[in-house]
Amino acid sequence: MKLRHQDYYEWYIQSCNRCKTCIVGEEGDGDICPSVDLYKMFNFSGGGKSHIALAAIENRIRNWEDIEKSLYSCTFCGACYAACPVTIDLYNLIIDLREVLYDKGRTPPKLKKLGENLLSKDNPYGRKKKFIPPEGVKIYPSEKGKTLFFTGCQARMYEEASSSAKAALEILLEAGTDVMIMKDEPCCGSPVLEAGDYKSFTKNARKVIKEILSTGAEEMVIHCPHGYSTFLLSYELPDNFPEIYLFADYVKKLLDEGKLRFKNPEIRYTFQDPCRISHYMDESDTYYELFEKIDGKSLVKNTLSGKKSYCCGNPFLTPYTDRKLYEFTREKRLNQLSESAEIIVTACPGCQFSLKEGGAEVIDLPVLLKNLIQGG
Ligand code: SF4
Ligand code: SF4
DSSP states (O other), X not given: OOOTTHHHHHHHHHTOOOOOHHHHOTTSOSOOXXXXXXXXXXXGSHHHHHHHHHHHHTTOOSOTHHHHHHHHSOOOXXXXXXXXXXXXXXXXXXXXXXXXXXXXXXXXXXXXXXXXXXXXXXXXXXXXXXXXXXXXXXXXXXXXXXXXXXXXXXXXXXXXXXXXXXXXXXXXXHTTOOEEEETTOOOOOHHHHHTTOHHHXXXXXXXXXXXXXXXXXXXXXXXXXXXXXXXXXXXXXXXXXXXXXXXXHHHHHHHHTTSOOBOOOSSOEEEOOOHIIIIISOOTHHHHHHHHHHHTTTBOOOSSOGGXXXXXOOTTTHHHHOXXXXXXXXXXXXXHHHTTOSEEEESSHHHHHHHHHXXXXXXXHHHHHHTTBSOO
């Protein structure tokens, strides 16, 4: 059997020495894999999955049913990917194994539906999309601007993610950015990819690239870490694609250019690193540099932060594959964060939803920043 990205990682998985860094972390002092934390078995870890991939490549798997649980009882947090000293591409490896299950018709029905919805309704969850931006934001195709703000599908379905996207747009307007959004913004397809439906994902990705190019934007700003990382890790972007910025990084740039000023927050908060940025992209410093620029004292950094941060449970997919793992992971993370501060700042619609559902007081980053604008 040949897995989709096998050529990238086959040599590396031959080198997995069961060091278990993907379970206990680089310093060997903590549990980093939610799945192993709950199920206590090596085959649920990133390393375990790499051995499953090797067995698949060598056609040693007789019964795929036996390994389904370890492949779906995974929050796709990427802590294993970030920690592995052999640098095994566990991101693509887990997707590839899920693709095998998808092709064998073994994907849980709710996950299978995501791809069907994406292609037929332009949205993996099949929900109606609506989003009313603040006044002053240009709406493509009737108007065009230099900077495209990609709201993400969650902002067009859920009130809180919508408020966060509106706050981000208000900040961009305040700085004088010539900003537009797409009236009918397509979904990046991230949950469909994580479900292993690579064919629907790729078909959608080609359409998304074409539609974004048609806007004529010079740059694209994204707050949703799932969208940001999916564009950069899983899309084949043409050279003329707009330059992609993470919203936090763009705000830092605007501060450096003197286009924004923030007052000091009058609250103490801690921060939930989005796994997509801390583990997959290794860009967590962007957030901490931004917090430092605003006011270095209001943030109480959690001991498990940046590359060492722990997942919120990933409400986009885990509840569909293993609700017990989702709730276990969320509770564990809430306990860790509560040691730092009562208020949690998030930078991801998934973390925002999950931690709030767990009962925490949560503010998403753009909403925090909008309330701090000076002269607005
Ligand atoms: S996947 Fe990487 S971190 Fe995990 S056991 Fe193998 S070599 Fe070690
Ligand atoms: S992605 Fe997260 S939950 Fe899944 S195996 Fe890796 S560390 Fe464990």
